[in-house]
Amino acid sequence: MSVAAQNLPEAEIQLSVRGVSKRFGGVQAVQSIDVDVPKGAILSVIGPNGAGKTSLLNMISGFYQPDTGTVTLEGRDVTGVRPSRIAELGVARTFQNIALFRGMTVLDNLMLGRHVRMKAGLLSSFIYWGMAQREEIKHRKHVEDIIDFLRLQDLRKQPTGALAYGLQKRVELGRALAVEPKLLLLDEPMGGMNQEEKEDMARFILDVNEEWGVTVVLIEHDMGVVMDISDYVVVLDQGKRIAGGTPDEVQRDPAVITAYLGTSKAEVESDAK
Amino acid sequence: MPNNQSDAMNAPQHAGAVRYADTMTLPKLMLYNARSIPKAPAIREKTLGIWQTFGWAAYAEHVRDFALGLAALGFARGEKVTVVGDNRPRLYWAQVAAQSLGGMAVPVYQDSIASELVYVLNHAEVSVIVAEDQEQVDKILSLKEQLPTLRHIVYDDPRGMTSYSDDFLLSFEEVEKRGREFSRQHPGYFEQEVEKGKPEDIALLAYTSGTTGNPKGAILTHRNLISASESFLEVENIKRGDDWLSYLPMAWVGDSIFSLVLSMIVGVTCSCPESPETVQRDLRELGPTGIIAPPRIWENMLTGLQVKAADASPLKRHVFNYFRSLAEAIELGRSEGKQASAGQRLMYRIGEFLVYGPVRDQLGLRRMRWAYTGGAPLGADAFRFFRGFGVNLKQVYGSTECSALVAYQPDSEADPNTVGRPCPRIDIKVDERGEVLVKGGGVFNGYFKQDEATRGAIDGEGWFHTGDAGFFDPQGHLVIIDRAKDVGKLDDGTPFAPQFIENKLKFSPFIREAVSFGNAKPFVTTMIAIDLNTVGNWAERNSLPYTSFMDLAQKDEVRTLIAGEIAKCNATLPEATRIRRFLLLVKDLEADDAEITRTRKLRRGFIAEKYAPVIEAFYSGHDRVDLSTEITYEDGRKAKIDSTVTIQNVADSGVTQARAA
Numbered sequence: 001m002s003v004a005a006q007n008l009p010e011a012e013i014q015l016s017v018r019g020v021s022k023r024f025g026g027v028q029a030v031q032s033i034d035v036d037v038p039k040g041a042i043l044s045v046i047g048p049n050g051a052g053k054t055s056l057l058n059m060i061s062g063f064y065q066p067d068t069g070t071v072t073l074e075g076r077d078v079t080g081v082r083p084s085r086i087a088e089l090g091v092a093r094t095f096q097n098i099a100l101f102r103g104m105t106v107l108d109n110l111m112l113g114r115h116v117r118m119k120a121g122l123l124s125s126f127i128y129w130g131m132a133q134r135e136e137i138k139h140r141k142h143v144e145d146i147i148d149f150l151r152l153q154d155l156r157k158q159p160t161g162a163l164a165y166g167l168q169k170r171v172e173l174g175r176a177l178a179v180e181p182k183l184l185l186l187d188e189p190m191g192g193m194n195q196e197e198k199e200d201m202a203r204f205i206l207d208v209n210e211e212w213g214v215t216v217v218l219i220e221h222d223m224g225v226v227m228d229i230s231d232y233v234v235v236l237d238q239g240k241r242i243a244g245g246t247p248d249e250v251q252r253d254p255a256v257i258t259a260y261l262g263t264s265k266a267e268v269e270s271d272a273k
Numbered sequence: 274m275p276n277n278q279s280d281a282m283n284a285p286q287h288a289g290a291v292r293y294a295d296t297m298t299l300p301k302l303m304l305y306n307a308r309s310i311p312k313a314p315a316i317r318e319k320t321l322g323i324w325q326t327f328g329w330a331a332y333a334e335h336v337r338d339f340a341l342g343l344a345a346l347g348f349a350r351g352e353k354v355t356v357v358g359d360n361r362p363r364l365y366w367a368q369v370a371a372q373s374l375g376g377m378a379v380p381v382y383q384d385s386i387a388s389e390l391v392y393v394l395n396h397a398e399v400s401v402i403v404a405e406d407q408e409q410v411d412k413i414l415s416l417k418e419q420l421p422t423l424r425h426i427v428y429d430d431p432r433g434m435t436s437y438s439d440d441f442l443l444s445f446e447e448v449e450k451r452g453r454e455f456s457r458q459h460p461g462y463f464e465q466e467v468e469k470g471k472p473e474d475i476a477l478l479a480y481t482s483g484t485t486g487n488p489k490g491a492i493l494t495h496r497n498l499i500s501a502s503e504s505f506l507e508v509e510n511i512k513r514g515d516d517w518l519s520y521l522p523m524a525w526v527g528d529s530i531f532s533l534v535l536s537m538i539v540g541v542t543c544s545c546p547e548s549p550e551t552v553q554r555d556l557r558e559l560g561p562t563g564i565i566a567p568p569r570i571w572e573n574m575l576t577g578l579q580v581k582a583a584d585a586s587p588l589k590r591h592v593f594n595y596f597r598s599l600a601e602a603i604e605l606g607r608s609e610g611k612q613a614s615a616g617q618r619l620m621y622r623i624g625e626f627l628v629y630g631p632v633r634d635q636l637g638l639r640r641m642r643w644a645y646t647g648g649a650p651l652g653a654d655a656f657r658f659f660r661g662f663g664v665n666l667k668q669v670y671g672s673t674e675c676s677a678l679v680a681y682q683p684d685s686e687a688d689p690n691t692v693g694r695p696c697p698r699i700d701i702k703v704d705e706r707g708e709v710l711v712k713g714g715g716v717f718n719g720y721f722k723q724d725e726a727t728r729g730a731i732d733g734e735g736w737f738h739t740g741d742a743g744f745f746d747p748q749g750h751l752v753i754i755d756r757a758k759d760v761g762k763l764d765d766g767t768p769f770a771p772q773f774i775e776n777k778l779k780f781s782p783f784i785r786e787a788v789s790f791g792n793a794k795p796f797v798t799t800m801i802a803i804d805l806n807t808v809g810n811w812a813e814r815n816s817l818p819y820t821s822f823m824d825l826a827q828k829d830e831v832r833t834l835i836a837g838e839i840a841k842c843n844a845t846l847p848e849a850t851r852i853r854r855f856l857l858l859v860k861d862l863e864a865d866d867a868e869i870t871r872t873r874k875l876r877r878g879f880i881a882e883k884y885a886p887v888i889e890a891f892y893s894g895h896d897r898v899d900l901s902t903e904i905t906y907e908d909g910r911k912a913k914i915d916s917t918v919t920i921q922n923v924a925d926s927g928v929t930q931a932r933a934a
Contacts (some may be wrong), residue, residue: 018864118911149432154550207433 013075014039014071014183014215020069022055029055031239032069037183038230042209044226047236053219054096057185058238060217061093062086072073073183086153087116094172096188097218102161106152107143108161112137114139145188150204168199173204183215186209190222198255200220202229227251291505291698294500294714298470300336300373302499307333313513313540316362319547319555327362329540335363335449337463342452343401344462346425346443350375350469353397353478357381357390357413358405360519360545362427363445365533367403372476372495373467379478379490380524382871384864387412391419392487393480397411397721398422403445407433410442467587472496479526481673482870491673493526496688501676501715502534504696506682509643513540516561516640518792520545520552525872527565528646530677556637560766563643565669566707567873568779569652574636576782580827596624599662608657608688623735629662638664645669647692648872650753652780656689668692670751674730674737675699676715680751691750692743701751701901702784708757710736742770759877767849769797771877774852777845781838784806786869788864788880789852790888796853798886798891801835802826805847808834823859823916830920832857839923854891856898856920865905887918896920 015037031127032053037043043055058064060071062083070079073089083087092113100109118135147153150170155163169189176184189205190198202225208214212217220226226233227247234244235256243253250256292303306315311330318325327335334387343354354371356364356378368378368465381390383405386906390412394402400422404410428434428444434444456462476498477489506510519532532543545557554676557562582593584613599620603613613621621629633639636893644659647669652694659666670680670692679701682693695701701711714813716737716744719727731737741756755770756762769791778799791797805822812819819825843851860876862868868883869875881888883902889896901915 141321144323148321151321152552153547203433211433211435216888 012094013039014073015184015217016028016070016072017056018070018072020056020066020071021057022052022059022064022067028029028057030066033236033239033241035234035241035244037215037217038211040213041231042205042213042218042229043072043229043232044218044220045174045185045234045236046223046226050238050241051236053236054187055239057093057187057219058216061091061185083118087179090180090182091185092176093182093185094169094176094187094189095189098165098168098172100160100168100172100175103159103174105157106160106163106190107147109171110143110146110174110178111139112141113175137249143182145180148178149177149207153256166193166201169193169262170204173201173208177212177214178209181214183217184219186216186218188219188221190220190225198225205229206242289501291503291714294496294503295472295589296470297499298372298467298474298495299476299498299533299537300369300467300470303333303336303369304464304467305327306537306540310513310540314542315536315540316365317542317544318362319545319551324544324548324559332362332366334367336369336373336454337365337447338452339363339445340373340466341455341459342448342461342477343370343373343376343451344459344466345455346401346448346453348374348376348401350466352376352401353399354404355379355381355394355397355399356404356523357385357402357409357888358383358429359407359524359549360521360523360528361429362545364403364405364523365519365543366527367427367445367534368477371401371476372470373463375466375470375474377427377475377478378529379480380529381480382482382522382524383409384871386865387416389488393490394420394423396487396709397409397478399492401425401427403427403429410434414439414442420886448637464564472499472845475527475718477529479529479673480524482864482872482874486608488728491526492721493676494718497676497715497717498530498534499538499714500698501671502530502694502700504713504715505681506535506539507697508683511535511541511563511643512537515539515541515563515642516559517541517543517563518546518552518556518559518561520549520555521565522871526572526673527671527677531565532565545675549841553637557635558637560634560637560640562640563640564638565645565647567648568646569658569873571646571651571666572655572782573748573911575658579631580810581757583629594630597658598627599624599659601657602663604657624662630858632662633664641665643667647671649779650776651689653738654780656687662685669749670753672739674717675711675713676717678715679711679713682750686748686750688750691746691752693749693750697896705745706757707742707744707754707760709741709751709753711739712736763791763797763849763894764793764795765849767847769850772819772851774846775875778839778844778852781842783811783835783838785873786858786873786875788875788877788884789861790881790891791850794892797850797853798888799839799852800858800887801839802857802858803831803835822861823914826857826859827916827918832919836921836923839849843923852923854920854922856887856891856918858902859900859916859918860902860904860912863904866903890920 013036017033017035019032019034020030021032048052055064059066062081065080070077078086134263145158152174160168173189190201198202206229209216230247233247233250234241235250243250243256283875288863304540306329312328313331313350314326315329339930354367354376356367358364379399381393401643402413402423404413404426410426413426422443427445427448429445463836472495474495476495477493479493480488480490482488492542521528523885535541544559546552603621606613621709644664644666646666649726656666667682667687671677678696680693680695684687702710704710712735722846739755742755742756742760743751743753744930746752755772759772760768760770771789774789775787778784784801785803786802787799789797789799803826808825812825815828819827825831839852839855865870866877868880888899897917900918901913903911903913905911
């Protein structure tokens with residue numbers, strides 16, 4: 001099994017998952033998986049439905065407690081730490097099914113993403129002037145940077161529920177960015193999008209990665225996008241890791257071709273274009 | 274409105290005078306402003322949700338730094354700088370910076386496709402391009418090998434640019450930084466270079482998109498631009514402190530006149546919208562005191578308003594409709610020279626409080642003192658509506674070759690059917706063939722590197738041949754009928770002006786574009802592109818499902834709807850030139866497909882070739898025609914749509930009789 005992403009000095013590793021397993025009743029969702037994500041990389045997790053991709057993400061972000069194994073963030077053991085604490089440590093995520101406050105505006109949804117970075121307490125927030133106001137201005141500035149970055153200027157005051165699907169996904173990415181993450185977990189950010197929306201989103205992910213130096217872990221079904229933008233790809237099947245490496249290595253891996261895609265090599269390559 | 278009080282003070286400043294045209298250049302005016310009104314707001318940009326204002330001193334500082342940066346890069350007098358992108362302060366500064374060094378600005382349309390860009394940039398021998406963002410930079414980089422004269426690309430927005438490392442690619446800040454270094458080694462260089470500038474230096478190469486062949490670059494000197502603006506200022510009340518929204522394409526000469534020239538002469542403040550999508554909201558926030566907009570925008574505003582009024586509660590709807598008809602009745606009376614009755618005046622006051630003021634406020638027109646429409650006629654209904662609601666909407670007429678401004682309408686003579694009186698010191702005459710000729714300070718100095726075209730446009734006596742056919746009406750207003758070369762004759766000798774008919778059709782909110790045929794033919798026929806928004810909206814309200822433009826345009830119901838609109842239009846046309854047959858196009862006319870210019874003027878020759886089978890079918894009596902249209906995507910890829918389109922006859926007995934006779 002090719003493991004180009006592995007065997008790096010510890011300082012270069014943003015996130016390390018070791019021997020993680022998770023069982024739901026009779027279903028072994030994730031079975032002893034190892035993944036190392038180098039700092040500043042884009043790593044994609046692919047695999048058929050039910051392979052355990054989202055479960056893996058949920059264990060990294062603290063939504064699930066792993067049954068066995070460890071999750072290490074920048075050398076620090078965060079296995080089983082509650083989600084809010086993980087967020088404070090600089091891990092942000094988006095969801096497969098959009099999880100925005102539909103009645104709130106784009107701006108408010110993004111400001112909410114700043115919550116973990118807000119320090120004013122109940123009392124000072126109630127009084128507002130002074131500390132809470134200064135804080136509000138600082139956070140608003142950050143949010144405006146994100147609005148500019150994601151080209152959401154015209155939608156600031158729009159309720160998110162009224163936006164097109166692709167735009168909601170973009171707002172969700174924005175909210176994750178509002179956390180000022182070092183590690184971004186994206187669960188199918190391009191699901192249900194048309195080609196143009198996909199290209200925009202891919203551009204945004206690359207820009208987040210290149211300009212803000214954010215490490216990205218991505219679950220995605222569109223092979224063209226995955227092979228285009230990822231530095232590393234990890235393939236899961238039925239809860240197990242069956243392959244890993246650079247996009248080129250993974251595309252050539254016979255285990256991937258037979259077990260996961262179940263198609264001929266030619267088709268895999270044409271998919272990837 | 275507080276602005277009105279100072280009118281008397283400012284007006285004499287320009288009354289009947291050429292103040293600057295014979296002495297100044299744009300950079301000199303800028304330096305003058307930086308000294309005399311350093312803190313007055315010159316330009317604004319909305320960034321990160323907040324309007325950032327630059328005073329004249331800051332404006333001049335950025336221009337100086339960038340100009341010196343260009344000098345450090347080896348920019349010499351006579352070289353050209355192109356700007357490409359949405360309206361941004363830095364793109365304006367770059368143009369003035371080039372002019373400060375004796376160079377020329379060559380703004381290009383931000384949505385130009387690659388082949389158009391290559392032609393213009395090479396023809397103008399552009400050496401530096403200032404691009405707004407990564408998208409524009411990528412477009413230029415992909416053409417780099419085809420652009421031998423291009424030395425540097427400068428970008429405004431650094432977003433997405435970190436991984437680019439070419440030497441010829443610089444950020445705007447970097448150029449300014451080099452300019453500041455250059456300034457330490459060469460103190461006074463900038464001022465000396467500006468001082469060398471003369472009014473007859475070329476300021477702008479304005480490429481007209483051209484309805485035939487390749488674009489032509491109109492040579493406009495500082496004198497042309499300033500002279501045309503001063504003529505306009507003499508009759509129009511534009512003054513310091515006026516707010517202007519710079520949202521029209523920078524490559525259009527009208528934007529240069531307002532956002533650069535008028536801004537520098539009088540101190541109008543320009544504001545650049547946050548993004549093209551936010552223009553409507555920025556307009557409302559800013560509440561500018563002046564605006565120029567093509568008819569399409571006014572019509573969209575009116576349509577949007579009507580849709581909202583129809584959705585309002587019955588009481589509100591009733592109030593709106595009552596005051597709307599009142600306003601239109603008064604406005605109609607005014608245009609016929611009748612005074613409003615005392616009762617009408619009283620109700621109008623109430624209406625101002627209940628309806629007119631709030632509506633203007635919602636549209637961002639509340640502080641508006643001058644509003645212009647131009648480029649094509651605006652429907653009389655829309656025109657009357659806005660004037661009735663207290664917007665001082667007027668027609669203005671001009672062309673790139675005349676530095677944008679030729680004719681204007683005094684406030685009391687606003688009329689949707691004319692383009693107004695000649696501006697002071699500009700002569701207009703109509704020659705024996707009916708073509709409109711213009712002479713004056715704003716008229717250009719020829720087309721760049723195209724002497725033959727220049728000789729065809731300016732005659733020995735200095736008259737510019739506009740190519741428009743027109744006449745003067747009894748009150749002395751110029752009326753434009755059509756492009757002179759497009760006016761033809763039907764078989765029976767009846768004069769046929771296609772644009773005249775098309776404009777009438779386009780007054781319908783459902784019709785976006787129309788192309789009519791009839792020259793040397795027995796009767797008039799028309800191809801119509803529906804307006805996807807309004808027809809789509811109409812379809813939804815009538816429970817008519819559709820998937821795409823193509824699908825919608827092929828519905829029988831839609832064809833019936835448009836047939837009704839055509840019948841309405843026919844009622845206003847002389848019998849012989851009524852439209853007898855039409856079809857609905859399965860796609861809109863697109864500049865990317867070279868069917869229209871970037872300013873939405875029809876390229877008739879090209880269309881006639883492309884749609885030859887349609888014309889053939891129109892006059893051979895076929896009811897259906899196979900249409901294979903090639904479409905060009907924004908990135909230059911091409912695709913083909915094949916479809917069979919139904920041709921419909923317009924039910925109108927009058928026409929059949931006319932034909933029989």
